[in-house]
Amino acid sequence: MTPRPRDALLLDRLSVAVRRAFVFVLPARLRRESAPEMEAAFQAMLAEARDRAGLRGVLVVTARECWDLTRAGAALHRERGGASAGDLGRSLVRSLRTLLRTPGFTAVAAGTVAVGMGGAAAMFALVDGVLLRPLPYEEPDRLAHAFLTNPELGWDRGPVSGPNFDDWRRRTTPFESLAAYQMGVQKTLVAEGEPRRLVGTAVSGELLPTLGVAPLHGRTIRPSDEGPGREPVVVLSHDLWVGSFGGDAGVVGRRVSLDDERYTVVGVMPPDFLPLYGPSTFWVPFPFDVATLDRDQSFLTVLGRLRPGVTTTEATASMEALVRDIERTYPEGNEGRSARVETRAAVVTGGVRTQLLLFLGAVGLLLVISWANLAGLLLTRGVARRREMAVRRALGGSRGRIAGQRLGESLVLALMGLVLALPLAWGILEAVRALGPAELPRLQAVGMSRGVGVFTAGVAVLSALGFGLAPALRASGGDLVTPLKEGGGRSRSGGYASRFQRGLVVLQVALTVALLSGAGLLADSLVRLAAVDTGFQPEGVLTFRVEPPSAAYASAEEQDAFYRGLLASLRVVPGADAVGASWALPLGANFGSSRYRVEGRPDDEEHLLQLVPIRGDWFEAMGIPIREGRRFRASDDAAEPPPVIVSGALARAIWPGQSPVGERLRKGSGDEAALFEVVGVVDDLTMAGLDEEPGLLSFWPHSAVPWARDLYVVIRTDGDPLALVPGARTAVRRVDSRVPLAEVSTMAGRIDGELAAPRFRTALVAGFSGAAVLLALLGLYGVTSFVVAGRTHEIGVKMALGAPARRVRWAILGWGAALALPGIVLGLLLALVGARWVQGLLFRTSSGDAGVYAAVAVVALLATLAACWVPARRASSVDPSEALRAD
């Protein structure tokens, strides 16, 4: 996977920056003499690694280089008679002892590091597993999808029809081999006991060979398996093989019954074979009978292996030419089409890329916040130990040694953090795996790999520098006299936070506000998405899918009779108020579409209608009101012309400002034309997805649409819809015991499923923001307490002179607010700039939403006051005589 140039540039710069931090491990002389040419050499290594192995190569080379610098630096210091490895160990043990003398401080500090590092480790594992690791196919870089596009209709990844695909693979294309598949093919397996409804994939013969994954047993499906009249064969997934056939290798060659048809098992795929999309438990050849397939019925996804050296841009250009050529031969159903080729990796990760980068960005902010927080803590502690440091230096301790020892303490803290961070990361990953939406590909393969461990260890070392460098330099510098003169007691000069300390607080507040703003925008968008008017009443609706076995119900009449009996049987289930069935469900996104003309208008005016065949009391069961005209009725089956009901959006699109009832639609032209009469209009319905506009929907009596074999049953009830399942199961069995209930769920549950992805990312970013807020609060509290503690004497004097407690309190709160305000402003600016990144993830929320930013600012200000409240209280309750006597 070659990263895009902009990413590459950013990543290179990041790698160079990280490496620069490690250069400081080298002795000053080598650094002075050779740093620039060393960096030049590193950049050349980096460029080569990127060309050879992409993002992963860059990461590996950077990690190896940082390790090499550390090792070389340690060796050189040792040679120069500095610390030996033994010395280093001893000094680390000494640091550990120092830290353990203040267990409270150490626990808070290690916990702080762990929060940032744990989050970073978990997100790295996620990004590595989903984005960086190559797809588990042979030469995955050359696998690419070819899509049909229709710029006019806004399709950019459209499916391809059987005849069109057949033309593609017969011609010369930029692909070495070209394959097609249809996802979500359902078949009933009758093995032992209950019939099982399975979801599988129908594939063209080239698909499995194109992917280049060898089967575990037997063979895969071949080109010779497809076409009419061939013996039906099936390849099993590893799960199905173990689950239903006991993992018996002798299954190859056996015949199994799928939908009452006999299939010969020819192979079993290995356990780590990654189905192309969603679950797939079996693969069968797609029945490629070009004669019976419609050129405008597009439902195939096309995947191929590009010829070596061909780029997707070149491939797109030649596929566009091919599509135009086919359009000239078969204009019907191919108008306005173009093509587009995208790599498989881009398709798999494209949708989640922004989201994962958002997580990585959020966790990066959290990491920096934790560093700033800890640096503040260490500085405060450093002030308390100023006298100790001054005594050491007065006794001849070199600045380098003192700084080194303080850095050692930071390193020990970071290592303690590492020990806590790894289980934390594991926990976060477990939660992500449990809650993560299905749209995150390869989620189950994500885990705490060795790579994640190495990365986290690297982050730990970097963290030690990140939060430890400034306090270490400060501890070793400064004048010697003041701390020694002041004595060991309370230090008077500790009452003022240094500019650097205040800067750290501003930084923390700013980054926290930025993170909080991101979470706010996502939450606002989630609320809007959940509040979308779907056009139907989802509460109290049970849904499941049935498919009558094709062998038993071959003719349209038999199929019709089956569904009549089924609905009649379901109507008498206790609790069922209204029963209907349809070929597609709202939010299912799986429905057909076709072009129609309007009677009485010119032939060149065509409209693409989405088709929803329905049956029974579907509108009542779904709770969709009829706005105009009427519902379907029993006599409609024989009505001439056949009736159709349209959605409000369709009515507005074709008959703006007038009633469509009584108008007629036309399919075809001339004598062959079939007419359909609009008899009713229903409210707008969100069919494709919550974030989609209401579609141009047309509803048809199912009896008039025999190709829609399998239907979703919907049952409305007053009580809990799931309580109806046993009754419904019995009712279905009464009609035909071979038909199982598939995809049993409630309509409310389906909506909930739609919200899973946005809810997941909102929860994750909100979780990081929550942690950030806690850290920032802690930081602010720490600095304020420190200032108050140092000024006890001054406050005591003021109060002795008659300053009221209230004024003292307000002064401290004001001091805290003055510190937080620049942070808040800076954070809001940061958020405004960064929010453009997340715009793509937002639904009807602008990335510049003033309400969200105002709310964040108020929350941040309140949190600031809360953090300063305790120290302010403490300050105002100072007993003047106590404070003065302590001096």
Place this chain on the structure above:
Amino acid sequence: MSDDVRAPDTLPLTPLSHAILLALADRDRHGYGIIKEVERQSGGTVAPGTGTLYAALRRMQGEGLLADSDREPGPDEDQRRRYYRITARGRDAARAETLRLARLVAVAREKALVTPAEAASQEPSS
């Protein structure tokens, strides 16, 4: 360090120093060029990072085994690069070390630890 402190008879060279001298034996190279050549010579098994390499380069310069080359980076090259050349002393040291290794290889062959074919299979591909 002056020349008489470390004479070429301070054998053996470290494997990395030897590899660097070999890399410079046929032409002057810059740091990245040395890394690539050392990697090629070792059949991809040794690839020093910049820290290890420059620590060795500076030490070897101090020992007089190599020196700055007169060659300057070309106009389309990274201007931060510096070229290194092997000195006469470096050449002597590399030769001596190579002969020492050759002697050891001969001993190993004599004792049938490696076969001539095995030894030949280690010859680098260009």
